[in-house]
Amino acid sequence: MIKTQGLTRRFGDFTAVREVSFELQEGQTLALIGPSGCGKTTTLKMLNRLITPSAGNVWVNGQDISQQPVVQLRRQMGYVIQDMGLFPHYTVAENIAVVPRLLGWEVSKIKARTGALLEQLGLDTGAFAQKYPNELSGGQQQRVGIARALAANPPIVLMDEPFGALDPLTRQQIRRDFMELEELRSKTTIMVTHDIEEAFEMGSLVCLLNRGEVQQLAPPETLLQSPANEFVADFVAEKAAQLELRSAKLRDIFSELPEAPPLPGNALPLSPTLPLLRAIYRLAKARGKHPLGSTTYQGQQRYFTLPLLIEAFKNNLQSWAN
Numbered sequence: 001m002i003k004t005q006g007l008t009r010r011f012g013d014f015t016a017v018r019e020v021s022f023e024l025q026e027g028q029t030l031a032l033i034g035p036s037g038c039g040k041t042t043t044l045k046m047l048n049r050l051i052t053p054s055a056g057n058v059w060v061n062g063q064d065i066s067q068q069p070v071v072q073l074r075r076q077m078g079y080v081i082q083d084m085g086l087f088p089h090y091t092v093a094e095n096i097a098v099v100p101r102l103l104g105w106e107v108s109k110i111k112a113r114t115g116a117l118l119e120q121l122g123l124d125t126g127a128f129a130q131k132y133p134n135e136l137s138g139g140q141q142q143r144v145g146i147a148r149a150l151a152a153n154p155p156i157v158l159m160d161e162p163f164g165a166l167d168p169l170t171r172q173q174i175r176r177d178f179m180e181l182e183e184l185r186s187k188t189t190i191m192v193t194h195d196i197e198e199a200f201e202m203g204s205l206v207c208l209l210n211r212g213e214v215q216q217l218a219p220p221e222t223l224l225q226s227p228a229n230e231f232v233a234d235f236v237a238e239k240a241a242q243l244e245l246r247s248a249k250l251r252d253i254f255s256e257l258p259e260a261p262p263l264p265g266n267a268l269p270l271s272p273t274l275p276l277l278r279a280i281y282r283l284a285k286a287r288g289k290h291p292l293g294s295t296t297y298q299g300q301q302r303y304f305t306l307p308l309l310i311e312a313f314k315n316n317l318q319s320w321a322n
């Protein structure tokens with residue numbers, strides 16, 4: 001869907017981005033991460049030609065973007081930025097409708113699309129469509145910004161610190177809602193973030209940059225398990241435990257679990273409380289043992305089963321990592 005080769009940008013004598021190459025398939029998410037000033041935003045902006053590369057190429061669907069009219073290019077790419085960039089004198093509905101209008105969609109189609117997006121992003125259409133950005137909270141504005149970027153259904157979404165300006169709780173909630181959006185599953189997303197946990201949670205690939213150069217480009221778990229160099233190892237070391245949970249996928253857990261042992265007749269069902277599950281998971285990881293069996297909890301022997309654990313895992317994965 002999108003490919004770069006040798007992407008480089010110089011500002012005078014200074015090389016902000018050097019020879020960045022990656023390839024993303026439809027539906028994949030690339031998280032660009034690294035210390036402040038490492039070239040994340042410059043890389044992102046070269047993808048929609050907000051910044052012209054000094055060298056290298058970008059192809060979208062096999063087409064070299066430098067040969068494409070810029071308007072046509074940007075219609076294929078939703079763009080979400082940290083300060084939202086909503087038009088203050090447009091209502092929420094008008095803000096979301098900007099690109100569909102430019103594309104000449106019928107009014108009824110625009111209205112239906114706007115309403116559907118607002119609902120999907122947890123904003124009641126009746127209450128919000130006619131409000132102005134300054135009547136919304138930061139989190140609500142950010143949701144509108146996301147809706148606007150998705151309005152014309154672009155196959156590619158570029159996001160620069162999309163959840164950056166928000167408090168941690170709002171940030172987490174929006175991120176969760178965002179990841180649950182059904183239509184995003186088929187989109188190819190490139191996001192810039194300074195939050196390594198966010199990168200690990202959202203990225204199917206993580207690209208760690210330092211001083212404009214790629215240090216490692218790989219699935220998140222690979223950065224943990226096989227860091228390419230000392231910089232990568234140091235970068236992930238501090239949060240290794242949280243990152244492991246962020247990048248844990250249900251299938252990883254499945255492969256660790258053997259058949260559930262038969263429950264004894266006097267087994268009490270386990271209520272999967274968070275601390276208990278957390279302890280089980282840690283134990284299993286640390287000792288390389290499967291987390292099935294029994295445990296003494298509040299003075300009683302409790303047994304936990306595969307479906308229970310999986311369910312609890314699904315429900316709690318997010319909050320565990322916090």
Ligand SMILES: Nc1ncnc2c1ncn2[C@@H]1O[C@H](COP(=O)(O)OP(=O)(O)OP(=O)(O)O)[C@@H](O)[C@H]1O
Pocket residue numbers: 011016034035036037038039040041042043194
């Ligand atoms: N227009 C410009 N002129 C000169 N230098 C620039 C320009 N734009 C960016 N730079 C420099 O290029 C480097 C990379 O900038 P960029 O914004 O891509 O970094 P970043 O990784 O996104 O940083 P941050 O996380 O702080 O937003 C920085 O050192 C920056 O000062």
